[in-house]
Structure formats: C-alpha cells, structure tokens
Amino acid sequence: MENPEEKPIQFHEMELDDRILKAIVKLQWSVPTLIQEKSIPLQLEGKDVLIRARTGSGKTAAFTIPIIQKILNVKKTAIYQEVKAVILAPSRELCHQICNVINDLTIKCSREVRCVDVAPNISINVQKPMLTEKPDIVVGTPARVLMHLKSGTLDLKKSLEVLVIDEADLIFSFGYKDEMKELTSYLPSIYQAILASATLSEDVLNLKSLVLHNPVTLKLEEPELAPTSQLTHYHLMAEELDKATILYALLKLHLIRGKTIIFVNTVDKCYKLKLFLEQFKIPVCVLNSELPATIRCHSVYQFNQGIYDIIVASDEKALEDTAAVSKKGKTSEQSSKRRKDKESGVSRGIDFQCVSNVLNFDFPLDVQSYIHRAGRTARGNNQGSVLSFINMNEKVLLDKVEERLRAGLKEISIFKKYQFKLEEVEPFKYRAQDAWRAVTRIAVREARLKEIKQEIFNCQKLKGYFEDNPTDLQVLRHDKTLHTVRIQEHLADVPEYILPPSLKSLAGITKRKRKNHNKTGIKSKRNKFEAAKSNPLLSMKFDGFVDKLKKKGKK
Template sequence: MGEPEDKYLNFHEMELDDRILKAIVKLQWSTPTLIQSKSIPLQLEGKDVLVRARTGSGKTAAFTIPIIQKVLNLKKTAMHQEVKAVILAPSRELCSQICSVIKDLTIKCSREVRTVDVAPNVALNIQKPLLVEKPDIIVGTPARVLMHLKSGTLDLKDSLEVLVIDEADLIFSFGYKDEVEEITSYLPKIYQAVLASATLSEDVNKLKTLVLHNPVILKLEEPELAPASQLSHYHMLAEEMDKATILYSLLKLHLIRGKTIIFVNTVDKCYKIKLYLEQFRIPTCVLNSELPAAIRCHSVYQFNQGVYDIIVASDEKSLDETIYTDKKPKEVKSKRRKDKESGVSRGIDFQFVANVINFDFPLDVQSYIHRAGRTARGNNQGSVLSFISIKEKVLLDKVEEHLRAGLNDVAVFKKYQFKLEEVEPFKYRAQDAWRSVTKIAVREARLKEIKQEIFNCQKLKGYFEDNPTDLQVLRHDKTLHTVKVQEHLADVPEYMLPPSLKSLAGMKRKRKTYRNISTFKKTKFDAAAKNPLLSMNSLNLKL
C-alpha cells in the first residue's frame, strides 16, 4: 500500500491523552516531525505500519506515543495488569534510549504506564521480579526477550497488543534472524506490528513478511541526510600522521566548537586517539563494542550531559576489524570478545552534536550516512569533516557518487584545504605525542580500564568481601605504564599560534603563553564559528 495523502496533523489534533500532551509540552516539541505526523494517526487506528525515515527524524517518538496512548485506553476497561507492548531493538544502548523517551513521555502518567528494559546482560532471576509484576511495555534486544520467553518469566500469548521492531534493517545484520523468527511463535495470532527503519533493505522485506499484515508503508520523500543548508560535508587528503597533527590543531585552537564525535574503524585506534589527545589536556571519553554495556551507556550519558565535549567512537563494520590492501578492504576476524548487542553509529541518541570527524573513513556508504546522521538532528546545524588517506580515496568516491545521485548530480563534499605550514610548530609536538602511544600503552590503558570495572562491579562486591586477599592482589598489581602526560603540552605558547589567528584575535607579540587558548573565547573569531568548521574561513587555513 502506498503512502496515504492525509494532511499533516499537530499533536493536539491526534486525540492524544492530555497527560501525553502535557509531557510533549514539557519536552518543548512544538510540532511533530513529518514521520510523527504521518505515522501516529495510522498507528492509533490500529494499522500495521512500515516506517522508513532517516536517522534523526523522530522515529522513536513516532512509535512510542501511540503505544502509550493504547495502554492508557486499555487501562480504562482492563481487569488485570498485563504486558501490552514489546519493543525490540538491536543494541542495549538503543533499548536504554527508547526507555528514556518513554519515561519522558509518561512523566504525567508513570503510575499507569510501567516500562521495563530487559536488555541489560544480567541473570534472568534478577529481572524476574520486575516481569512478575507484568509491566505494560517491555523493551529489549531479541536475544534477551527470547530468553525470558523460553524461561517462562515472560508470557505474551494472551496479552500482547503491539510489537515494534526498531532499526529493523540492523536486526538481521546483528545476527538476530533466528531469535526474531522464534519470538513470533510465542506471540498471539492477532497483534499490531510496527517496523521502523532507516532503509528498506532485503532484510527489512523479510521481517515485513514475518510480522506485518497488510501494512501501510510510509516511505517519506526526504533525503537520507539533512540538507546542505543544515549539514556541511568536508574532506581533506591526509595520511595518518598529518591527520593527528590537524586534529590536535583544530581542537587545541578551538577552531572546532561544540560537541564532537571522532569516528575510527578499530577499538585500538579508539584508545590511541584518546591517549594522544589526553597528552594535550584535551579530555575525551571512548565508546566501543568491547566495553561493558553499563560503561557504554555511562559514556553516552556523560557526553550528552556535557561532562565531555569529545567522544571517540570505534565503528567497527560487522563488529570485525578491517585492514586495507592495495585492492580493496579486507575483513579480519578479531579474536577479542565483542558485544554484538552494541551499536555506535546507529541508534544511539547523541544529543546536540555539532561536528562529526571521520579520522578513519567509513567502509561503506551506509556507514557514512549513519555517522553523518549523528549531527544536524532536528533543526540544529552540523558539519562532517573526513580525513582521507590515499587508500581511502576509493571509499570517498563511492559515498560521493551515492549522495550526488540523490541531489541531481550536485557536488556534496567541499575540499578542506588545511595549510599545514601554518601550524608547523604543532607538527613536532603531534609527532612525539602520537609515537609515544605505542601498542603496549594502548593495551595497558585497556587493562587499567578493565581493572577499574572489576573494582566497581556490584556482582563481585560480595566476592571481594569474602576474599579480601584477591582484592589486595589486584590493587597492588604492577603499575600500568600508560602514556606520560607532560604538563607543558597543555599550553600553547604565542610562537606556535598561526599569524592569521594572532591578527584575528588582536594579539600583541609581547604576550605570554595562553592556557588552553581561553582568551580566544570572546574574540571576533568566535563570531565566525556559527558553523564550527566554517570558522576556518576567517583564517588562512581556508576551506
């Protein structure tokens, strides 16, 4: 069925419960997004819906609002407490995010609408008491939901009203095909189903056949990414050492403003950049598939709350590490244990991201689209800057070709001409700092992180109380020789500043060292930073 030609409705025209409307007002959502305006009325009518909309279009609220409304309606005549809705998502981070949205939307009816997230990787017995109370909405990954169904702690046969599968195009690629097929055997014959996806791939069509019945297909006529007026794409040719120098210069001189995600392709590179930047007193946090789910969610929370303005994320394709040959990318299976229920470039709601920096260029078109989709969300401006090595040029060409096809062959990427000679003094510091982050330093930094997690683990708290000697052994283990931080690297002496920047800031040559360039924050240069990356136009380090 094609897209219906209904008029665009506002929230107050959708016959939503007053408690939901009050929550929406508190969230300051003045008008629904296109996907919300079109899909919410259809879901309220009880129709199966296949929603295709780009990242950042408001898909989560588009299916949670109708679920909450349905639960409130059913509560008026219900005789017992029952599970009415199940939301499946491919990663634990996304499950946590969905629960957060539901919590915000039910702030005025939290006693009537109860939600449980079963995605955390804990023993089933720990979650059993929560499920015995039969919460109205269950959120979880397919694997966790299936485990509860098999164990008998969750029964949906007679109560389920709505099934939602979010990021449907990732469900199969995360290895959940068998789990989803088995889950359907535990469901009633009649229920409403919703699939939400950024793409309509072959896998989505398989899921559509499996769970949907005569669905309305909402394939919105909108680009995969925000328009050029909102999202700017830049690329710069640079090999790894130059990438490191440029990254240090941009961040230390505050030429990039606002929250920034730095994407790399491997976990080790993720830690290498973190240790590299920390030598210059540039605080960062990391996110990758090998971190425990609790740490991943905490890292996202700290980033969103502004504790950190920079997060370094490893976006490993298919959760495998990749190497380059002269011909094409070659996947290499990693021996390390990675959490398949994690996601970095997809699903996670990084809030108010101003810039995405691709230190390593993504390995395919969709990965680029999803990385770029982390910024320019809602009505916010955003920029994507991609560092391109010679071997990565072929990947850039593929992305350019794909994006140009949707824009009537209009060029998407602008060349970012960074004059390295302008920051030559930075280069020597960058080289020393980059080389000091050895494989051993990366490995020991990760060991330090693992030890810290062991100390903080609630599961092991009782064990250490009974075995204090083991705790002492861990605490008095050999000191990990991570990268030494030299205090003077936090300063940027005047002689290191590009001449064009001195002129712009109105500086005099006799001035001394500027700690973290804090004196720049109120200069004319700040006015040039309406779009963080565009501030480079004001320097001779032009785009």
C-alpha cells in the first residue's frame, strides 16, 4: 500500500494565496516540478536554500512564488511601501525573463505586488524615478543594483527580507566577484537568501559562504538533462563544407521541423551561417554577445513569437571562462580583439520557448556547454532533439560528452547515428559550395556594419541629436553602399531534378505532369479532327468549286 506521505505535493496544498493559484491555472501549470515541490515549502518557512537543478526544471518559479506569497502576507499588516526582495541575475535577458515570470504570477494581484527591472537595458537616470516609488521586488544585475545602492536611490538596510541569486555559477565567471563582495555591505544583517544554479561549481560554493547562513542544499537526484525518452541525441559525421550542404538540405527539404536553435562557436561564424542560409531564402535571426542588449532581447522575442523559426547563436567559451589565461599571460577577455558583453550568455538563462531542435553546427568546446545547449529544448514535459555535426577533430569531444551523460544510466550509447546519406544530396553540394564561398570575410564585416548602422537609426538616445543635426543623419544614410552577399532569386527554389527519389515524398514535392505526346501521331490527328468539327470554317470543303475550274480548263 502506498504511503500517503510520498505523494507529490500539489500547488493548492502549499498554502498559497488564491490569486497566485489562479495565475498558475492561467499559465496551465498542472503540477509542480520536482524542484518546485521540494523548495517552495522550505522557502515559505524562511530557510536559506541552495537550489541545484538542471536547466528547464522550473527554478525561476521555484523562487518567485514564495517571494510573492511573502509579500502578500506582509501587505496585510504593512503600513509603509518598501523593497522586500532583490533578485540578482548575470545577464540582462535573464533579468527581463524573471520579471516576465513575476508579472505572469501577479496578474491577479498586480496592485499589491510591483516588480521593477533595473538591468542595464535603459539609462540609470530613467530607473531612478521607478525606484523612488519603492517597488516590492527589484530585479537586476549585480553591477546595476550596486550603482543604485551607492547613489542612494535604493536602500535595503531596513527593508530587505529576501535575496535571490539566479544562475549563481555564472555570477563570478561573468566578472561580478568584486561587485558581489561590495554589495553585501549594503544588506541588513538578517535576511533570507536563495541561490539557484544548474551546477555546484567552486564559484557557487564561494557565493554560498558569502550570502547564505546555514542553508538547506537541494541537490535533486536527477540527470543533468531530460531523459532519453524525452530528449533524443543524434550525431552525424561531416567536415566543414559538408556541414553546410547537409544543413541546407535538411532545412530546405523540411526534414527538420519546428523551432530550431543552431549553435556555433564564434561570432563571425554566426554571421557567415546567417548570410549562407539567406541566399536560399531561409529566414534566420542571430544572437551573440556583441549585439546591443535591445537587439538581443528583440531577437529572443521574435523567435518566441514565431516570427522566426530558426535562430543562429554563438556560444563563445570566453563568456563562461573569463578567468582562463592564455599562453601569453592574458585573460581571454583581454586577448579578444572585440569587446564582448559580459552580461550576455546565449546558452544559459535565456528562456527560448517551445524549441523542438538544437543543432550543433560547431560542437561545443566542453561537456558543460553541451549540457546547457541541449537544455534549451525538451523543457518541462516537451519533447526535443539535439543533432550534432561532428568532424574528425571533434570526435574526442563527443566521446567525453557521451561518457559524462552515460554515468549512472543503463543505455549502451546516448548518441544515435543520424540516418543521412550524403551521396543522395550530392547535387545540393554544388549550390552549397558556391553559396558558402560567397560569404567572405569582407561580406561578414559589411553585414555587421549594416546592422550597426540600422541600430544607430533606431537608437532613441540619438534621436534628439539627429533632430538637431539633420546633416549628420543624411551623411550616414547616404554613406557608401555596403556589399554583403548577392541574393540570387533562383536559389530559393529546389529544382526537381536535384531531388533524390527517397526524399521527394518527405520534401512534399511531387513530379509535375508533362504533356503526353503520342509518338504515332494518332492523338494529334484526333485533336485536329475535333478542332475542325467544332469550327465550321475549318470543316468547309471546296471540291465542287475546284471541279468546275477543271472542266472550264478542258474546254
């Protein structure tokens, strides 16, 4: 007989406010995830908690629901409006995402619980009036929250009750170590602290000693990724040029369906792949660390809204390992020629919604990066798949990932071989080679310049400047024409003659009916007879008139 104590706790059994429960019903969360079930009661009791759970397990709701409940409890007797909770996250996108979750959960009590996002997506002067109203919850990056504490627009010494640090394993690696140490001096001596992380790295343990007091550690006994019944891993051996050919064939023949994230390892490859696919009229958007925050948020929004079904994302190792030292003694951030935004991490934190496929065009550089990339799909109870293109140099990395994922599992092999015959799409290769070579380094540079110019035109901060200096705007608009890649209209279609017979039905392309010309000429004669019969002018005969002329000639 089953022990009733072992039954999972439902949301309505957690003593949550009815307004929160109504919002949960509207979000269609039927049952709490494992991390929500275990952590929410502990947080409601006021305990410090270290949450360790895999990507996509519902960590955001696990710490936002108790915060909202606590604020609603305080509001029953509160006299003054004060900031009760601060949520710190390493990236602007993640701050925006957390605010969206809070807004969804407080849709029935938006007057009682107010949340403000102070991530660096807007000017600090614009945020100051928002903080003077003392919202209940403040969400932001450590650097921006510290700026407001120093300026005096945010005071937490007497009011703060809950501090949450999301994606805690990235806080130090994104360069916030000094900010976090300084920020703690502005906090009260007693407060509840929550750390949420996908891994228990050394950085997390350092943060734990910095902000937690005798915490409860929730390290759930679950795999780092969704089970193989929910998430399928494929691999396909291919060299660089073959990767481009296969990707073109898979997307153009609709062999990959649903929302797809294509991961590469560098920013330049991100744009190269975008320009390559656009030649075949395959619409994609890009996401990388060098884009301004507004563009990054807009790209994620367009992808989540279904405007684009494909997003090409660069996932540079430099972002997650800023402490790595090169042979010359410089950090990877210092040795980089371009300035990367430390507050952006593509494979981490961002909630890409309803992703069906993750495609590794470049295989990730370590096991942890693969886990975080694969965690973008098969979230919640949804199905998903990961397809990785592997060249000979990347085979070693694949073996390391498989060894890690197989630990503790009964499966002989995690990665399935993707059934794809390269020789069947050999005719595609010539098109793909031409298109790939057309995307030169100059074309990539010009494409990026074009994007920067467009951002300048759309920038609200420069709008006033251009109104006062219209000549500068005209000069910028009539600057030299940028030449990226010539779009050839005929590449948008897939000719029937290059399709292999086995893929025609899958691609949804049927053979066009051709006119049947009878070699014996019987059908053509019948057509002439039918035409003559229907047209009286063609059916007229002049034999009698010709005979009279012959008789006159004889006489």
